[in-house]
Amino acid sequence: MTADHTPRGTVRTPVSVRPGAAVAIALLTFLLSAFILPAAVPDRPTAAYLSAGLIGAGVVFGVLLAADFARAAAARRAGAEVSGITVGAFGSRLTTVTQITEPVAAARVARAGLLVGGLGGGALVVLGWLAPGGAAALAGSVGLWAGGLLLLLTASELLPTPRTGGGRLLAAAVYRRTGSRERADAAVARAAVIVGWTLIASGLAVTFLTSPAGLWVALLGWIALGAGRLEQSRLRTNRLLAGVRVGEVMGPAPESVAGWRTVAAAVDEVVAPAVVASGRTVFTVVDFDGALAGVVFLRDLDAVPLDDRGLTRVSKVSVPMAGVCLTTPDELLTDLLPRLAGRPGAGLALAVDDIGGARPQPVGAVGHMEITKALAVASSRAAVAGAHGGAGGPGAGGPGTVGRVPGAARPVD
CATH class of the missing domain: 3.10.580.10 (CBS-domain)
Known part of the structure; x- marks a missing residue:
């Protein structure tokens, strides 16, 4: 299903909704209505829990979608062509036709989404905290839960890995200081590996000492570690094949x-x-x-x-x-x-x-x-x-030259 959520006279950003989004909203609604809200605000009708859970899940996806609309606007200002936003099981995802490779522009796009997600989550937490008791207690609990989840997602997006907003912000900072795209990418990859090992160690320690919830931290670290190592491998490949046509x-x-x-x-x-x-x-x-x-x-x-x-x-x-x-x-x-x-x-x-x-x-x-x-x-x-102490790069004929690869005339597998 596709819809255009854009005011008249502005550039349209098509939104595609995948079936996984309905599954994710249903799961969040179930967790809220069956476990979280009854424990926080007991003795309410089942219909009230279901309605509040559905509203909470919808608010989370709504803020995530708003963050991607902010990214889309920033991407267009950076000169990128936006093809649309896809809403799926893991939230929404912005898709661009032209990739933004300039670190500073990519950081602006990432910053726009992080600001919307962080401000939206913070506002919901504050409203939930200030909500009075009685009839509004259920709404306050929904605000606290939805805001806390959004802040958690924003915090995970701030991790310095090659595919996150935090990584793009770090790359832009290194690029401004050094002027080298390669150094910026290398710094992000190195930071991702360090953060990954740190989260894995911390998560395992929490798991064994206090709570199994530490496994989620370890899993997050494992993802960051894998992304960092993959980026380091890509950078090594680019260095070896520099100049090869x-x-x-x-x-x-x-x-x-x-x-x-x-x-x-x-x-x-x-x-x-x-x-x-x-x-x-x-x-x-x-x-x-x-x-x-x-x-x-x-x-x-x-x-x-x-x-x-x-x-x-x-x-x-x-x-x-x-x-x-x-x-x-x-x-x-x-x-x-x-x-x-x-x-x-x-x-x-x-x-x-x-x-x-x-x-x-x-x-x-x-x-x-x-x-x-x-x-x-x-x-x-x-x-x-x-x-032999050579400094001519990976190729013997000069920087980045490999020459004709022996056996390259063989067919492709």
Whole structure:
């Protein structure tokens, strides 16, 4: 379900509501009405508990949604195109078409959401605390609970990890001082690892000494630790592959099969000979006009039952072009990797001659095998350069150069 919650004359921000949002609201309503509110304000009708629980869950999701509207406004001021807000089981999530890579702009977007969430939670706690007794006691309890939960969520968002608002604020601070995006990202990754280990140790200590609630703290620390280590791995990869272009590591262009042909015909005429000749396991799929329609893997063709191969079209088991990442031989490999991770369906990127043309033709492919080889060669050359006191970067031919990767002409797995 999609709705536009924007005043007339302003830029619209579409809101999509997933079924998980209803499940989450129902769960929060149940916890409030069945356990939290009866313990805080006893001897009230069941209908009152249910109504108050539903209002409390709605207020929490409403403030989270308002925080994302604030992020959307800040993102537009930073020049990003906002595609919409998705409300799901874990609250709302802002989606942008253009990624905000400038640390200071990303920090402004994060700060806008944190302010709304923090102020909303704080206001609810204050109103709940000041609420009089009697008939208003139930409303005060709802305000205290909803505000406390929002403050807790805001506090977790302030943790300095690569995907949180706190991490973006830290990155902006380091970037202002050093002017280096790499140093800013490294500082966030290092902080995430330190905070992660600290939370894990604290959570386990609380669990063994006082309450099992410490497991939640340990879990939060485990997530922060994983995010920090993943970011450190990404930074190491970018350092090793700095300056390497797709054309230096890509394998040959996959052979084409017609999407309208049956699996049996495609296997007999194209796939089987290619597998025998070169061990190829991935093929491009073309439509009637010869334009790219997707890619198909040998494993998916083999998964079609023998009795159905004479009736099943190749297009039915292929990955459409919407799930395939396109690149050019001149693109930096470090620029391709994030886009490739965003489209994991195909597991590879097709290098084409003209990415903006009406009918681009594949000239190569980059998959896990090519990237692994590039990293192995870059690591080896960096180790050799370090052993000999070289300072030319990971490549022997200068900063960031790996040269042609041995064996890169082999097909993509």
